[in-house]
Amino acid sequence: MIMEYTENHFSLVLAAVIISLLLWVPVGVLITRNEKLASMVLNIANTIFCIPSLSLFAVMVTIPALGLGRRSALVALVLYSMMPLGRNVYQGVKVVDKSVIEAARGMGMNSWRILWEIQLPLATPVIFAGFRIAVVMTTGIAAIATYIGERNLGRLIAEGLTRFNIEMIVSGALLIALIAIALDTVLGIIEKQIVPKGLKVRRS
Amino acid sequence: MIELKEVTKIYTGQSVPAVDSLTMKIEKGEICVFVGPSGCGKSTTLRMINRMIEPSSGTILIDNKNIKDSDPDKLRMGIGYVIQQIGLLPHRTVAENIAIVPRLHGWPKDKINRRVDELLVLIGLDPETTRSKFPSQLSGGQMQRIGVARAMAADPPVMLMDEPFGAVDPIARNHLQDEFLRLQREIKKTIVFVTHDINEAIKMGDKIAIFNRGRLVQYGTPQDILSRPANDFVADFIGYDRVVKMLSLFRxxxxxxxxxxxxxxxxxxxxxxxxxxxxxxxxxxxxxxxxxxxxxxxxxxxxxxxxxxxxxxxxxxxxxxxxxxxxxxxxxxxxxxxxxxxxxxxxxxxxxxxxxxxxxxxxxxxxxxxxxx
The missing domain is CATH 3.10.580.10 (CBS-domain)
Structure with missing residues (x-):
C-alpha cells in the first residue's frame, strides 16, 4: 500500500513538473518581449498562487473535462508552478546585463541566438532557484490531491487523521519530505552542471 | 568611407530631433571623433551607422552602399562595435568572446583559434595565460582591450567606438589611447569614435566633429578646430586653455x-x-x-x-x-x-x-x- 502511494505520489509530481517546465519556461521567455503581457501573466500567476490548494483542486473537479482524479490534480499543480517558475524565468532573462545584449546585437547576433546563447545560460541560476521551489512545493501540495481521488501519500495522512493514527500521519509526512529532499538534491547536482562556469569563477 | 545625408532622428514622443538633418563624410582610414555634451546626438548618430537605431529620415552610405539595403545583422557583422560597458559575455572565455563574430561568419575552428591568438598578441596579452580566462578574472583595462580585440576579430573595415575608454581610470585610459593609436597606424580602419572629453577627441581624432543639440556645429582637424572655433559654443566647449590644447598637437x-x-x-x-x-x-x-x-x-x-x-x-x-x-x-x-x-x-x-x-x-x-x- 505504501509502495503504491509513494509511486503514485512520485509519478504525479514528476508529470506535473515536466508539464510545468514545458509550459512555463517558454511562457516566461515569451513575456520578456512584451511588458503588458508580462504584467498580465504574472498577475494571473500570483492570483492562482493565492488560492488555497484544497479549493483549487475542488474547482478543477467541477470542470467537466477534468473531473475527479489525476487530470484535475495535474492541472492544479501545473497552475501552482506558474508563479515560481514563470516569474523566475521572466526575471532571470530580464536581469541579464543590458550592455551584454547591446554588444551582442551590435556584433550581428540575431535575437534567437541572443536568447539561446546568452540570455538563457545567464538566467540559469535564477531559473533553477524558481524550479527548485516549484518542485518542492508541488511535492507538498500533491498530497492534498488525495481529496479528489488521488491514491498517494496524502491518503496516508488523511486516513491517519480520521483514525487518529499518529504513525500513519508521521510516516506519510516523512515520505513526502523524503521525496522533496531527494528531488531537490538531484536538481542541485544538475544545477551545478548546467550553470555556466564563467558565472562562478572570480578574479584570483 | 561613411557618408551621412540629411540624417534626422526623432525619438517617438519627443518633439525636438535628437539628430537634425546631419550631412557629413568620414574618410577611409581616419579616426573621426564625435564630441559634444550629453544629449547632443553623437551616440545616436554612431548607433544609426550600424542600424542599432533607425533614422527617421535621410540616408547613410558605407562605401557608397546604402546601409538600408543590407540585413541589419549582416551589416553589423561587418562593422566593429565597442561600447563603454564593453559587454563581454560573462559565461564565455576570452577566446570565445573574441571568436563571436568569426563564428557568426562560419570560419573554420583552426582559423578562429589562430586569429584569437594573433589578436591577443596584438593587444599585448599573452595568449597562453589569457585565452581560457573568464571576463570576471580580468582587470578593467584588460576587459577593455578584449572588447577592442573582439570588435576587430573579423577584420572589419569600419569600427564604431562609443566612449570605449570611458570606464577605466585616467592612467589606464591614457595607456589604452596610446596603444590604440599605435594599433591604428598598422590597421588603418575607418573609425567613428564617440567621447564627451574634448582632450580625448584632440588626442585621438584625425578629424573632430563637434555636436550640439542634434546638429553638427564644426567639423575639421583638431588644429583647425582649436585655431578657428566656429562659434562661441565651440570656443566654450574647448575651454579657456584652447591655445595650450593646440600646443599639445605639436612637438x-x-x-x-x-x-x-x-x-x-x-x-x-x-x-x-x-x-x-x-x-x-x-x-x-x-x-x-x-x-x-x-x-x-x-x-x-x-x-x-x-x-x-x-x-x-x-x-x-x-x-x-x-x-x-x-x-x-x-x-x-x-x-x-x-x-x-x-x-x-x-x-x-x-x-x-x-x-x-x-x-x-x-x-x-x-x-x-x-x-x-
Whole structure:
C-alpha cells in the first residue's frame, strides 16, 4: 500500500513538473518581449498562487473535462508552478546585463541566438532557484490531491487523521519530505552542471 | 568611407530631433571623433551607422552602399562595435568572446583559434595565460582591450567606438589611447569614435566633429578646430586653455632651431664676445664629456653687465641644468617647463647632446599661427 502511494505520489509530481517546465519556461521567455503581457501573466500567476490548494483542486473537479482524479490534480499543480517558475524565468532573462545584449546585437547576433546563447545560460541560476521551489512545493501540495481521488501519500495522512493514527500521519509526512529532499538534491547536482562556469569563477 | 545625408532622428514622443538633418563624410582610414555634451546626438548618430537605431529620415552610405539595403545583422557583422560597458559575455572565455563574430561568419575552428591568438598578441596579452580566462578574472583595462580585440576579430573595415575608454581610470585610459593609436597606424580602419572629453577627441581624432543639440556645429582637424572655433559654443566647449590644447598637437622638434653657440667652462670670460660673433641669443655651457650643463642668454648680460664674472655666469647657467627636453616632447609640456624654470629658452636634447633650442617667443608665434598659414 505504501509502495503504491509513494509511486503514485512520485509519478504525479514528476508529470506535473515536466508539464510545468514545458509550459512555463517558454511562457516566461515569451513575456520578456512584451511588458503588458508580462504584467498580465504574472498577475494571473500570483492570483492562482493565492488560492488555497484544497479549493483549487475542488474547482478543477467541477470542470467537466477534468473531473475527479489525476487530470484535475495535474492541472492544479501545473497552475501552482506558474508563479515560481514563470516569474523566475521572466526575471532571470530580464536581469541579464543590458550592455551584454547591446554588444551582442551590435556584433550581428540575431535575437534567437541572443536568447539561446546568452540570455538563457545567464538566467540559469535564477531559473533553477524558481524550479527548485516549484518542485518542492508541488511535492507538498500533491498530497492534498488525495481529496479528489488521488491514491498517494496524502491518503496516508488523511486516513491517519480520521483514525487518529499518529504513525500513519508521521510516516506519510516523512515520505513526502523524503521525496522533496531527494528531488531537490538531484536538481542541485544538475544545477551545478548546467550553470555556466564563467558565472562562478572570480578574479584570483 | 561613411557618408551621412540629411540624417534626422526623432525619438517617438519627443518633439525636438535628437539628430537634425546631419550631412557629413568620414574618410577611409581616419579616426573621426564625435564630441559634444550629453544629449547632443553623437551616440545616436554612431548607433544609426550600424542600424542599432533607425533614422527617421535621410540616408547613410558605407562605401557608397546604402546601409538600408543590407540585413541589419549582416551589416553589423561587418562593422566593429565597442561600447563603454564593453559587454563581454560573462559565461564565455576570452577566446570565445573574441571568436563571436568569426563564428557568426562560419570560419573554420583552426582559423578562429589562430586569429584569437594573433589578436591577443596584438593587444599585448599573452595568449597562453589569457585565452581560457573568464571576463570576471580580468582587470578593467584588460576587459577593455578584449572588447577592442573582439570588435576587430573579423577584420572589419569600419569600427564604431562609443566612449570605449570611458570606464577605466585616467592612467589606464591614457595607456589604452596610446596603444590604440599605435594599433591604428598598422590597421588603418575607418573609425567613428564617440567621447564627451574634448582632450580625448584632440588626442585621438584625425578629424573632430563637434555636436550640439542634434546638429553638427564644426567639423575639421583638431588644429583647425582649436585655431578657428566656429562659434562661441565651440570656443566654450574647448575651454579657456584652447591655445595650450593646440600646443599639445605639436612637438618640440617641430619648431626647434639649431644651436647657435656653445662654450666650455674655461671660455666663460669670453662668452659675451662669442655670442656676439655668432649672433646667438643663447649659449650652451658644455662640460668635458660633451654634455650640456646649462646655458646663458643675452638677457643675463643685460642684467649682470657685459663683464659679469665667470663665477656668476656659471651659477646662472647651472640653475638651468634641467631646462632641457627631448625633441618628441609636446609643446604644451615644453611651455610648462619654461614656466617652471622661469626661463625664455629650453635646450633640445638628443641623447646626451644638445641639438637645438626653442624659445617662449617661438612657442607664442606657433600658437597664434592658423592652419594653412
Amino acid at each position: 618640440v622638434e617641430d619648431i626647434a632651431r639649431p644651436v647657435g653657440c656653445t662654450i666650455e667652462p674655461n671660455e666663460l670670460p669670453n662668452a659675451w664676445n662669442k655670442m656676439q660673433d655668432y649672433q646667438a641669443a643663447v649659449c650652451f655651457l658644455i662640460n668635458s664629456a660633451g654634455e650640456p650643463s646649462g646655458f646663458i642668454t643675452g638677457d643675463d648680460f643685460l642684467k649682470q653687465g657685459k663683464d659679469a664674472s665667470p663665477d656668476v655666469l656659471n651659477k646662472i647657467a647651472g640653475q638651468r641644468k634641467r631646462a632641457f627636453v627631448e625633441g618628441d616632447v609636446l609643446l604644451r609640456d615644453a611651455l610648462s617647463l619654461i614656466l617652471e624654470f622661469n626661463t625664455e629658452y629650453l635646450g633640445v636634447l638628443s641623447g646626451n647632446r644638445v641639438v637645438g633650442v626653442i624659445s617662449l617667443g617661438d612657442i607664442r608665434k606657433h600658437a597664434s599661427k592658423k592652419e594653412g598659414d
